[in-house]
Amino acid sequence: MGNCVSGFKRQTSSTVGIKQREIFIAVVGVDDAGKTTVIKALNGDSLDGVLPTVGFNRFDLKFKKLKITVYDLGGDVRIRDIWSSYYAEIFGIIYVINAAEQRRMTENKTLLLNMIKDVNMQGKPILLLLNKQDKPGALDEVDAAEQLDLSNAVNRYKSPCRVETCSALKGTGKDCDPPMRHGFNWLLEQIENKYSEMEARVTAAVTELKARQAKERQERMARIRAKQEAEEAAEANAEQETSIDATSAALENGSAKHFRNRVLPFEPLPQIKEEGNNTSPYRDPFLSTSSAQLNGGRKNSRTSSSSLGVGQVPHLPPISPPQSLQRRLPSMNNLSVTASVVPISAHS
Numbered sequence: 001m002g003n004c005v006s007g008f009k010r011q012t013s014s015t016v017g018i019k020q021r022e023i024f025i026a027v028v029g030v031d032d033a034g035k036t037t038v039i040k041a042l043n044g045d046s047l048d049g050v051l052p053t054v055g056f057n058r059f060d061l062k063f064k065k066l067k068i069t070v071y072d073l074g075g076d077v078r079i080r081d082i083w084s085s086y087y088a089e090i091f092g093i094i095y096v097i098n099a100a101e102q103r104r105m106t107e108n109k110t111l112l113l114n115m116i117k118d119v120n121m122q123g124k125p126i127l128l129l130l131n132k133q134d135k136p137g138a139l140d141e142v143d144a145a146e147q148l149d150l151s152n153a154v155n156r157y158k159s160p161c162r163v164e165t166c167s168a169l170k171g172t173g174k175d176c177d178p179p180m181r182h183g184f185n186w187l188l189e190q191i192e193n194k195y196s197e198m199e200a201r202v203t204a205a206v207t208e209l210k211a212r213q214a215k216e217r218q219e220r221m222a223r224i225r226a227k228q229e230a231e232e233a234a235e236a237n238a239e240q241e242t243s244i245d246a247t248s249a250a251l252e253n254g255s256a257k258h259f260r261n262r263v264l265p266f267e268p269l270p271q272i273k274e275e276g277n278n279t280s281p282y283r284d285p286f287l288s289t290s291s292a293q294l295n296g297g298r299k300n301s302r303t304s305s306s307s308l309g310v311g312q313v314p315h316l317p318p319i320s321p322p323q324s325l326q327r328r329l330p331s332m333n334n335l336s337v338t339a340s341v342v343p344i345s346a347h348s
């Protein structure tokens with residue numbers, strides 16, 4: 001089976017004499033597989049009242065000279081996406097399957113393959129626990145590996161893998177199911193054997209992940225700031241328009257009040273005022289010519305018109321006939337006209 005090691009193998013002595021090192025491990029699998037129970041059993045905790053995991057649990061284990069942090073990640077469909085965000089910082093993984101629930105093997109196959117081929121997981125050791133062996137119909141290593149197409153996946157991505165059958169409820173601590181304990185020891189040994197290399201890889205991956213997350217955070221903040229600024233500008237515009245509308249309305253109301261019931265004094269236009277000073281090119285034909293004619297062409301005839309205030313009716317002299325007519329009709333000044341009606345029949 002290449003990288004995939006199956007079956008019982010005692011490896012407890014290999015971790016003896018190792019200096020304390022810090023390692024990170026994740027436990028994943030679908031909901032109800034027994035993940036939390038497995039970790040509690042390995043850690044020697046009570047197995048009573050294990051509740052479904054909401055989000056994730058963190059366990060700090062001290063095992064020989066190792067300081068182990070275990071992330072127990074929830075298996076619910078809604079939170080499986082968080083698994084991959086832990087791949088960068090972990091050194092190895094425990095995948096737990098409820099071996100008695102065969103109808104979910106296809107789902108497990110997909111999840112397992114996605115995990116193995118993740119760039120941050122390739123080459124990292126995997127412990128596959130086929131849990132709930134106490135239940136009828138539980139799959140053994142051979143059948144499970146076949147259904148999961150495990151050999152292909154682990155060989156392709158060069159991930160060391162060990163499969164163990166177990167029952168997490170069997171006991172806790174020293175009394176926990178031996179295959180489970182042995183499988184866990186195998187995982188620690190794999191990590192220990194390549195610790196320096198793995199630590200460098202994890203450090204680099206975590207640094208890169210943090211840089212990417214910081215960049216994404218900055219971009220997100222920039223987007224939020226730009227959105228806020230756009231909203232503030234829109235609000236300011238709206239306020240300005242409201243203020244202009246209010247001012248216009250106030251002016252309209254004010255003007256209406258101002259002009260209501262008031263008779264304003266007449267104010268001539270500036271150019272008409274100028275006409276009085278004889279500086280405007282505009283000439284009122286009536287005032288400049290008619291009055292002169294009416295005054296008999298006398299000099300200073302315009303004086304009377306130009307001294308008139310605009311809007312005043314000029315005081316016209318009495319009409320006298322033109323001199324030519326006066327010569328022909330010398331008595332015209334005293335002319336009196338008598339009209340008489342002659343019947344039409346008298347002409348004819």
Ligand SMILES: Nc1nc2c(ncn2[C@@H]2O[C@H](COP(=O)(O)OP(=O)(O)O)[C@@H](O)[C@H]2O)c(=O)[nH]1
Pocket residue numbers: 029030031032033034035036037038050051052053075131132133134135166167168169170
């Ligand atoms: N019969 C049996 N039940 C188990 C075993 N391991 C866990 N359980 C039970 O399965 C249920 C789910 O366990 P839990 O650890 O919460 O699963 P998780 O959702 O994967 O964390 C609990 O009721 C456990 O008591 C086992 O080996 N055999």
Ligand SMILES: [Mg+2]
Pocket residue numbers: 035036037051052053072074
């Ligand atoms: Mg759980």
